[in-house]
Amino acid sequence: xxxxxxxxxxxxxLPAAPLALTHKVLKSLLGAWALSACxxxxxxxVEAHLTTCAACADEALRLRxxxxxxxxxxxxxxxxxxxxxxxxxxxxxxxxxxPVPDWAAPYDAETARLDALLxxxxxxxxxxxxxxxxxESEQPVSRRTTVAGVIAxxxxxxxxxxxxxxxxxxxxxxxxxxxxxRTDHFWRSSHFPPTRAIREPWRDQxxxxxxxxxxxxxxxxxxxxxxxxxxxxxxxxxxxxxxECWVHAGDIAEAVDYPYDPPSxxxxxxxxxxxxxxxxxxLAERRRAGLAAxxxxxxxxxxxxxxxxLEIEGVGGGDWYISLDSPAALASPDHTVAHIALDGVEFCxxxxxxxxxxxxxxxxxxxxxxxxxxxxxxxxxxxx
Numbered sequence: 185x186x187x188x189x190x191x192x193x194x195x196x197x198l199p200a201a202p203l204a205l206t207h208k209v210l211k212s213l214l215g216a217w218a219l220s221a222c223x224x225x226x227x228x229x230v231e232a233h234l235t236t237c238a239a240c241a242d243e244a245l246r247l248r249x250x251x252x253x254x255x256x257x258x259x260x261x262x263x264x265x266x267x268x269x270x271x272x273x274x275x276x277x278x279x280x281x282x283p284v285p286d287w288a289a290p291y292d293a294e295t296a297r298l299d300a301l302l303x304x305x306x307x308x309x310x311x312x313x314x315x316x317x318x319x320e321s322e323q324p325v326s327r328r329t330t331v332a333g334v335i336a337x338x339x340x341x342x343x344x345x346x347x348x349x350x351x352x353x354x355x356x357x358x359x360x361x362x363x364x365x366r367t368d369h370f371w372r373s374s375h376f377p378p379t380r381a382i383r384e385p386w387r388d389q390x391x392x393x394x395x396x397x398x399x400x401x402x403x404x405x406x407x408x409x410x411x412x413x414x415x416x417x418x419x420x421x422x423x424x425x426x427x428e429c430w431v432h433a434g435d436i437a438e439a440v441d442y443p444y445d446p447p448s449x450x451x452x453x454x455x456x457x458x459x460x461x462x463x464x465x466x467l468a469e470r471r472r473a474g475l476a477a478x479x480x481x482x483x484x485x486x487x488x489x490x491x492x493x494l495e496i497e498g499v500g501g502g503d504w505y506i507s508l509d510s511p512a513a514l515a516s517p518d519h520t521v522a523h524i525a526l527d528g529v530e531f532c533x534x535x536x537x538x539x540x541x542x543x544x545x546x547x548x549x550x551x552x553x554x555x556x557x558x559x560x561x562x563x564x565x566x567x568x
Contacts (some may be wrong), residue, residue, distance in 0.1 A: 201228065202235050203225050203228070204385070204415075205226075205229050205233075207233075207237070209427045210229065210230055210233045210237075210240065211240055211243070212542055213226055213229075213230050213370050214230065214240060214244050214245055214247055216249050217231075217246065217247075217251070217378055218247035218248045219242065219251055224389065227375075230244075242347040246378060248494045257457070258292060266393060276348070280322070282398050282399055283398065284394055284397075284398050285289070285397060285405065285419075285491040286395075287419035287422065287423065287454075288394055288397050288398070288406060288419075288422050289451070290422070290423055290426035290427075290447065290451040290454060291393070291394070291422040291423070291425050291429070292390075292391070292394050293447065293448070294426040294427075294429040294430045294433070294447060294449060294451070295387070295390040295426075295429055297430075297433065298429055298430075298432075298436075299383075299387055299390075299434065299564040300384055300417070300434075301437065301442070301444065302331075302335070305331065305380065305440075307379075307380065309331060309440050310330065310331050310332045310379060310380040310441045311330050311331070311332065311379075312330060312331050312440050313328060313329075313330060313378075313439060314328070314329055314330060314331055314333065314334050314436060314439040315327075315328055315435070315439075316328075316329060316334065316337070316432070316434050316435060317435075317536075317537055318536070318537035318566035318567055318568055319537035319541075319563040319564055319566045320537075320566075320567075321566075322475065322560070324537065324540060327360070327568060329371070330377065330378070331436050331439060331440070332377065332378035332379050332380060332382050333371065333377065333378050334432050334435060335378065335382045335383060335386050336367070336370055336371065336382050336386075337367045337370075337432070337482075337568070338386060338388040338425075338428065338429060338432060339353060339354060339370075339382065339385060339389060340354075340359075340363075340366040340367045340369075340370045340445045341363045341366060341367065341425070341428065342386075342389055342390065342393065342425055343355060343359075343366070343389065344361065344363070344409060344410065344411060344421075345393055345409050345421050345425060345496040346389060346392065348407055348408065348409040348410070348418065348421075349393065349396050349400070349404075349407070349418075351389075351392055351393075351396065353386055354389065355369065355370055355373075360412075361410060361411075361412050362411065362412030362413065363411055363412065363567060363568065364567060364568045367568055374376045390476070393422070393525075396541060397418070397422070402422075404418055404523070404525040405417065405418055405419040406418065406419070409421035410437055420451075420458055423454055423455060423458050424457065424458065426447075426451065427455045427459075427535075427536075428530070428533075430446070430447055430455075431532070431533075431538070431561070436534065446499065446500075446528075446529050446532075447500075450498045450500075451497055451500075452500030452528055452529075452532070453470040453500040453501070453502065453528075455532060456496055456500055456501075456504075456528055456531060456532065456538065457501070457504070458501075459531070459532070459535045459562065459565060460494055460504035462513075462565060463494075463506050463561055463562060463565075464506060464507040464508075464510075464511040464513075464518040465511045465557060466509065466561045466562075466564060466565055467511075467557060467561040468510065468511050468559065470557070470561055470564060475564075476557040476560070476561065477553050477554075477559070478552070479508075479509035479510065479556055480508075480509060481509055482509055482510055483509070483510065483513050484512075485510075485512035485513070486512065486513075486514055487513060487514060488509055488513065488515075488516035488518065488519050489509050489510060489514065489515070489516070489519060490506055490507075490508040490509050490513075490519055490521050490554070491505045491506060491507060491508060491512030491517070491519050491520050491521065491549075492505070492506045492520065492521065492522040492523070492524065492554050492555070492558050493505055493506075493517070493520050493522070493523045493524070494506055494524055494526070494558070495523065495524065495525040495526070495547075496526055496527070496531055497525060497526065497528065497546075498527045498528045498529070499528050499529070500528040501528050505517060505520065506558055508521070508554050508557070508558075510524075520550070521550050521551045521554055522548075522549065522550030522551040522552075522554040522555050523547070523550050524545050524547065524548055524555055524558065524559070525545065525546050525547030525548075526544060526545055526546055526547075527546065530544060530546070531544075531562070534562050534563055535562050535563070535565050535566060536566050537563055537566030537567075538566075539563075540563075541556070541559035541560045541562070541563045543557075544559055544562075544563075545559060
């Protein structure tokens with residue numbers, strides 16, 4: 185028995201006999217061989233044949249050269265700067281008669297990036313569940329919807345900008361003017377849950393917004409866009425919409441397990457700047473509501489007052505000084521009482537309500553009360 189077992193083991197260790205294939209079959213395998221798609225026995229048989237058949241050897245060489253001309257594998261993620269580089273190259277050769285204003289470029293870029301992400305979605309992806317998160321009443325809150333529901337939300341709120349420009353409201357004349365109420369109205373009034381059909385009206389509305397502000401000229405930048413209980417100048421409103429588009433594109437990408445890069449450095453910087461400019465007013469509103477510590481040292485408008493240094497690191501970063509006691513005070517490095525250091529993307533996630541204020545700051549120094557108030561004020565700027 186041991187001798188028989190050893191003989192069997194010896195047979196198992198012998199190499200398998202090469203495949204005996206006809207010339208016709210071997211020739212048909214040349215394409216798969218060139219693509220490295222043959223099994224090991226098939227590869228061995230083809231390569232043995234190529235040493236004896238000049239015609240097949242020539243054909244194999246031609247096919248392998250053709251495979252080398254195919255595009256190399258690359259990520260499907262769009263470079264945030266790709267659109268800008270293509271447009272700059274085109275405009276260098278033929279300047280636009282009506283250019284897109286610089287302050288509208290982030291919205292133009294972010295809607296284009298999201299549209300590219302949606303381009304190849306099938307029905308399953310459009311109905312994938314998405315969890316929308318924001319910060320409200322000192323607590324994180326969330327709502328469940330679908331990818332199509334997110335696009336319906338963006339369409340609903342972007343329409344507030346369209347209304348300010350005199351364009352039609354896709355929700356109708358009876359729709360509310362507050363962003364969250366508009367979204368709820370759209371979701372409730374639809375006979376069926378939103379589907380991929382929502383993409384076209386959202387995309388068309390974005391194109392109309394860019395076209396309208398481009399033809400409107402310089403004066404339109406300061407046009408007020410009402411958001412229910414507050415308003416923003418048009419140039420800040422489109423920047424706010426670019427920010428929301430990026431944040432919700434990230435929500436969608438996460439839902440379908442696909443990577444999504446932040447905006448370009450220049451556009452990310454302008455989004456951070458908008459949030460930093462809004463922080464003093466937001467902090468004052470929270471103070472009036474009893475959600476922030478009382479002002480410690482009021483000063484006259486335009487005078488330097490207590491300030492917090494907001495240091496944003498990484499892409500789109502910089503330094504901002506936040507007035508702590510009054511929105512009308514002048515934030516000053518000489519009156520800094522606290523310092524917060526944050527990564528740029530993390531700060532935006534905080535302002536979007538995706539990161540709890542207690543977990544946001546990488547570095548903190550100085551007045552702990554001021555630091556807490558500013559972090560919570562940043563999170564409270566988020567909304568559905």
